[in-house]
Amino acid sequence: MFSLKILIVEDDPVSALLLQRALEKNKHEILGIADSGEKALDVLSQKHADIVMMDINLAGELDGIKTTEIINEIYGIPVVYLSASSDAETLNKVVGTNPSAYVIKPFNIRELNMVIELAIYKDRKEKELQKLNNELEEKVKQRTKELYNANIELTKALEKEREINELKSRIVLNVSHGFKTPLTSILSSAQLMQIYAEKDHPMKQKIAKHAVKIENSVRALNNLLTSVLFFGKADANKIEFKPxxxxxxxxxxxxxxxxxxxxxxxxxxxxxxxxxxxxxxxxxxxxxxxxxxxxxxxxxxxxxxxxxxxxxxxxxxxxxxxxxxxxxxxxxxxxxxxxxxxxxxxxxxxxxxxxxxxxxxxxxxxxxxxxxxxxxxxxxxxxxxxxxxxx
CATH class of the missing domain: 3.30.565.10 (Histidine kinase-like ATPase, C-terminal domain)
Known part of the structure; x- marks a missing residue:
């Protein structure tokens, strides 16, 4: 696990201290602990953070969700939500801010480490994809300008290129969504299974329920991969009739x-x-x-x-x-x-x-x-x- 610069935004001193110790045990550097959204933004204006651990309920005018929206707009730093609640209403509130992960309190060190790694990985891949999209858009603009005064055949070629670019964009959109939904379900269910397993009373039914969710999500992901690979072969004319x-x-x-x-x-x-x-x-x-x-x-x-x-x-x-x-x-x-x-x-x-x-x-x-x-x-x-x- 690589060392990261982390800002903790938590208005409960005890929870903040426990989180700090857990992160420092994993060799991370804590930039500071902010008990409000305003203080968090002040810290970020002076120091660079690799990731922010954000409590949803904060003191002050800015709650965790509003603070995250501002961080996304200004700094583009991955945010991991911290909450003791996993109800549907809370999840619906945070989903619009595109969080990198969601951790349910109480958490263990192993779980926390896994979530941070996934959040950093997700953020880097999204930025790489955005960079590639920007480069592609720039190339399309340049190509369009070059073909502006071309003849009818070149205009047709440009139209064909536009259709290809649209297809590529649709592929990226569908495949990205297809990956994100099953993987999010896998992670959430695995975390819940860990929590249930740590209880003193039996939780066999709930564990079985989430195990099924994991299995179905993995099956959906595998089916999507199979479909994409199938068309890769089809486009390369590699599908053969083998009776x-x-x-x-x-x-x-x-x-x-x-x-x-x-x-x-x-x-x-x-x-x-x-x-x-x-x-x-x-x-x-x-x-x-x-x-x-x-x-x-x-x-x-x-x-x-x-x-x-x-x-x-x-x-x-x-x-x-x-x-x-x-x-x-x-x-x-x-x-x-x-x-x-x-x-x-x-x-x-x-x-x-x-x-x-x-x-x-x-x-x-x-x-x-x-x-x-x-x-x-x-x-x-x-x-x-x-x-x-x-x-």
């Missing part, structure tokens, strides 16, 4: 087991398997991407207690599959965008997703010479139907 013999029943069960393991909203999958041969020849990885994404989407956008109907049959050397849900459906005016990368309909609400699933399905079907169609109405659900040649 081999496969046991169809085992394959279907694997897909269902994977999707069922990730269900969080009590949706049930009802399967109808018709005339399926024991063995077929096809690319199992591409088939897996198709059916796993379609089923996962059907489950994700259904309400609690609803069913997703999965039907798969074999006819005329084709696998004919359909996935029908009774969920939110797709707005008619947005359906033409359905297979575009990163597209998410306006009616998905707070349901998380990267907008890559259906574009992956379409890409796999193109490689397999398959076809896809769908019918959808808002609030009445969606049915996807695929036909895939196999031998």
């Amino acid at each position: 081999k013999k496969m046991f169809l029943g085992a394959f279907v069960q694997e897909v269902l087991d994977t999707v069922n393991a990730g269900i969080e909203n009590e949706v049930k999958i009802k399967s109808e398997l018709v005339n399926l041969p024991k063995v077929i020849t096809s690319d199992s990885e591409l088939l897996y991407q198709i059916f796993e994404n379609l089923l996962s989407n059907g489950v994700k956008y259904s309400k609690n207690g609803q069913e997703v109907i999965f039907k798969l049959e074999y006819a005329d050397n084709k696998l004919i599959g359909s996935v029908k849900d009774y969920g939110v459906g797709i707005p008619v005016e947005e359906q033409y965008q359905l297979f575009e990368r990163f597209f998410r309909a306006k009616n998905v609400g707070i349901v998380e997703g990267s907008g890559l699933g259906l574009s992956i399905v379409k890409k796999c079907l193109d490689v397999l010479n398959g076809q896809i169609s769908f019918e959808s109405n808002p609030k009445n659900g969606t049915t996807f139907r695929v036909e895939i040649p196999v031998s």
